[in-house]
Amino acid sequence: MKIGELSRETGVSARLLRYYEEQGLLTSYRAEGGHRRYDSGAPVVVRRIRTLLAAGLPTKVIKDVLPCVSGSGDVLDACTLGHLRERLTILDAQLAEIGATRDALAAILTATERAATVAA
Numbered sequence: 363m364k365i366g367e368l369s370r371e372t373g374v375s376a377r378l379l380r381y382y383e384e385q386g387l388l389t390s391y392r393a394e395g396g397h398r399r400y401d402s403g404a405p406v407v408v409r410r411i412r413t414l415l416a417a418g419l420p421t422k423v424i425k426d427v428l429p430c431v432s433g434s435g436d437v438l439d440a441c442t443l444g445h446l447r448e449r450l451t452i453l454d455a456q457l458a459e460i461g462a463t464r465d466a467l468a469a470i471l472t473a474t475e476r477a478a479t480v481a482a
Contacts, residue, residue: 363400365390372408379408385421387411387428419449 369376382388383398388407390398410431414424423445430439438446 363402363404365398365400368400368404368408371405372412374408374412382408382411382421386425387421418453419445423449 363371365376365379368374368379372379374382379388380398383390388400388404388411390400390404393399407428410428411424414427414431415421419427427438427442427445430441432439
């Protein structure tokens, strides 16, 4: 299948498909004339990549866990547990940081509104 066909079938731009290939997530071969060709399983691989990206996994982790994916990508083999736990820990830390940032901004807003009320 040509890159344009894969793009149409998956809804993923050709540019992004090339990026997945550069990252080692998707493989192609060159046909006569140098055109990229993908095997019939490529749409499934692209859907799995999209599922894992939507779950917040970076491409470097996806590269490691992709061989352990079966089905649509929402259930992975046990070999991925370490990667998944690590990523969840990172996301939890980011959420805590965002919460602290939000609280700091809310405090500044409250103080500013109080000062504006007093000044008026």
